[in-house]
Amino acid sequence: MALINPHINFNGNAEEAFTFYRSVFGGEFAKVVRLKDLAGAEFPVAESDENKIMHIALPIGKTNVLMGNDVPEFLGKVNERENRSKISISAESKEEADKLFNGLSAGGEIEVPISDSPWGSYFGMFRDKYGIEWMVDFDPKYKGKV
Known part of the structure; x- marks a missing residue:
């Protein structure tokens, strides 16, 4: 089955944002490529x-x-308030949901505090300090398998 992996554009702070995300999720970066790594006659990169x-x-x-990247200056700025999609995380427990919600929302704007929802799951929604929108959900019927 195909996988869907989110890709986020940033205005020069992708590394800072991903270091923050790594501090919440753990793990190590699988790949980091800088614009200078691709610079050449066919692909000039501004200093x-x-x-x-x-x-x-x-x-x-x-x-x-x-996944993510910084948008080079010649392409203009990303409108960080116009992100029309959210990254949805299906947690395996309420404890994991709380950890992810509290970690990722630090310094951001909480839109829906994490709590029991009318549809039977434990749910919260926020925009992180980088403007990225997230939803965290734990449904005891699925235990993170959705």
């Missing part, structure tokens, strides 16, 4: 963009990978 992230990948759990 101000050299150390920005072209690709970063953080494996999460057994099959998921969170």
